[in-house]
Amino acid sequence: MDYRRVVWTAFFLGALCMAGSFFAQYVLLLNPCPLCILQRLAVMAVMLVSGVCLLLPLVRRGAQRSAAVLISIPALWGAWVAAYQLWLQSLPDMERPSCGAPWTFRLRDWPLFDVWEPVVRGMGDCASRTAVLGVPLPVWTLLFAAAVLAVVWGGLLRRR
Numbered sequence: 001m002d003y004r005r006v007v008w009t010a011f012f013l014g015a016l017c018m019a020g021s022f023f024a025q026y027v028l029l030l031n032p033c034p035l036c037i038l039q040r041l042a043v044m045a046v047m048l049v050s051g052v053c054l055l056l057p058l059v060r061r062g063a064q065r066s067a068a069v070l071i072s073i074p075a076l077w078g079a080w081v082a083a084y085q086l087w088l089q090s091l092p093d094m095e096r097p098s099c100g101a102p103w104t105f106r107l108r109d110w111p112l113f114d115v116w117e118p119v120v121r122g123m124g125d126c127a128s129r130t131a132v133l134g135v136p137l138p139v140w141t142l143l144f145a146a147a148v149l150a151v152v153w154g155g156l157l158r159r160r
């Protein structure tokens with residue numbers, strides 16, 4: 001199988017995850033917390049890096065390995081944020097720290113804020129346990145990251 005298909009798969013997994021994220025926020029009316037938004041940005045970064053890698057020639061083994069490493073970095077970051085949020089949710093109520101100010105408050109003076117504000121809009125509580133289809137939201141990000149890592153590294157190792 002051509003490694004370009006592997007990168008396309010990572011890109012489409014990101015697009016599917018982003019569609020689910022926006023569906024949960026704007027259709028199911030779930031309010032994302034700051035950590036949820038960081039996970040969303042990690043998914044967007046996987047899509048962006050995958051898109052850039054698709055523009056490069058992925059014929060040589062070194063280029064494929066570089067693409068796998070570059071795609072893995074935001075996937076691992078998103079998995080770490082999701083694992084941290086799951087840890088926060090596992091704490092007793094009295095020990096849970098605050099998430100901090102919402103991203104819309106933190107970034108409101110940045111250039112072009114009105115353009116990308118829908119991506120970072122949300123004021124949810126990071127410690128609230130919200131589930132979609134019975135699965136907590138951070139677990140969805142962990143599943144996404146695991147799928148992306150399995151696809152890019154499995155595709156690379158299978159080509160040996």
